[in-house]
Amino acid sequence: MLKSISFLLLIFFFTMNVNAQDLSKHQWKDRLILIITEEKTEKFQQQITELQKHQQGLKERKLVVYKILPEKYSTGFQEENWKSSTELYGKYKVKNSDFRVMLIGLDGGEKLEQTEVLSIEKLFNTIDSMPMRQAEMRKNR
Known part of the structure; x- marks a missing residue:
């Protein structure tokens, strides 16, 4: 009986983790x-x-752009690649606002957050002033 319960719990947690989206896979590779x-x-x-x-x-x-809604999320700009999940929305939703945009750096830390549309100028200036980005630009000259 205990083995059966343990086995069912193991299957349950494995299934939950397969559907969960882990943003840490981007750390040190993507902003x-x-x-x-x-x-x-x-x-x-x-x-x-x-x-x-x-x-x-x-x-x-x-x-990498993540579009996150209460029941699903998608990456990039395509409309057809949505995946069912509530985890990201639950983790990043801010109270008292129906819209939030965040920048997460290569190190996985939150670099910028606002509840209004983020201009491309502010986004690029924020990133371009970061030490890691400065090093990337020097390397690519």
Whole structure:
């Protein structure tokens, strides 16, 4: 009986972890932009449009875009690659706001957060002033 319960618990936790999205896989490889919203609002659409216009700049800065809604998330700009999950929304949703955008650095730390649309200028200036980005730019000259 105890073995059966242990086995069922093991299966349950394994299944939960398979569906959970772990952002730490990006650490030291990618910077992340998290766009967290309750629904596809006007701010959400404006933020996506602002980022889409500058995809080369995003690529140069090793940025991966996460779109996060209460029941699902997706990376990039494609509309069809949504995955079911409530974990990211639960972790990054801020109270008293239906929209939040965050920048997570290569080290996994939060570098910028706001509840208004983030301009590409502010985003790129924030990243370009970071020591690791400065080193990347010197290396790529």
